[in-house]
């Protein structure tokens with residue numbers, strides 16, 4: 087089994103004429119862990135539902151390829167494709183009146199790559215009582231059950247749409263550990279949709295950042311991190327060095343200034359910074375995300 091690749095071509099979805107996704111061109115490489123990042127209302131859930139075949143595109147299309155599908159196929163109303171996709175949503179799509187074990191039986195009958203061993207192991211680790219009805223579980227345990235279903239499905243495209251946010255910190259850490267362990271054993275394409283960037287940043291290989299239904303940037307995490315830098319030193323020297331760069335944030339303390347920039351800090355510029363006694367430091371993914379999706383953000387498309 088290997089993961090599915092995902093392509094969207096000029097993908098648009100509208101609600102009452104208002105675009106939730108607006109002309110998205112994306113490529114999610116197979117067998118990677120992708121972060122789908124964006125502020126509230128940016129279109130993450132709409133994209134997750136459209137990739138999973140739950141929602142039809144109003145314009146453009148979604149194509150899935152690779153794995154045992156081979157040729158690119160659209161997920162909408164294609165039962166073969168959708169059986170290879172597992173979308174776990176925060177709202178939970180679980181039948182509330184059923185006991186947990188029936189939910190698991192149903193999942194195992196629908197999921198071609200289902201691992202009963204992994205499901206059993208995770209149920210124990212998350213301490214989910216299998217005889218209880220889903221509606222009797224706490225919010226955190228319901229979320230954990232979603233995580234168990236998502237991981238044990240071993241679907242070639244598995245999307246967690248903020249589904250783990252109802253869990254407490256130790257449970258979320260358990261999820262991150264289990265995800266990494268099982269992903270290294272059975273590589274597949276995973277998408278984690280979230281606005282809690284700092285918590286998942288260590289897991290991610292690639293990120294897609296959305297804002298108002300549009301693509302802000304898509305990039306490997308390391309490359310994106312490499313495009314941000316903080317420059318600290320005397321005000322005049324920092325201002326001179328950063329004058330031609332995209333400034334994301336500035337902070338002054340007396341005669342010292344810290345400026346966060348986004349863009350390529352080439353070798354001559356780095357040498358100039360060093361000779362001026364300026365410090366160049368890294369910028370975290372969370373900080374870049376905040377800046378790139380803030381109201382004054384410079385968008386990739388504007389450059």
Ligand SMILES: Nc1ncnc2c1ncn2[C@@H]1O[C@H](COP(=O)(O)OP(=O)(O)OP(=O)(O)O)[C@@H](O)[C@H]1O
Nearest residue numbers: 101105106124125126127128129130131132133281
């Ligand atoms: N069923 C719907 N009917 C009408 N508008 C909708 C519907 N679903 C989403 N929208 C709108 O589409 C836009 C994108 O919403 P979406 O839920 O995809 O964003 P999101 O990034 O997942 O947000 P959040 O982080 O808050 O869950 C928002 O403006 C939202 O109000």
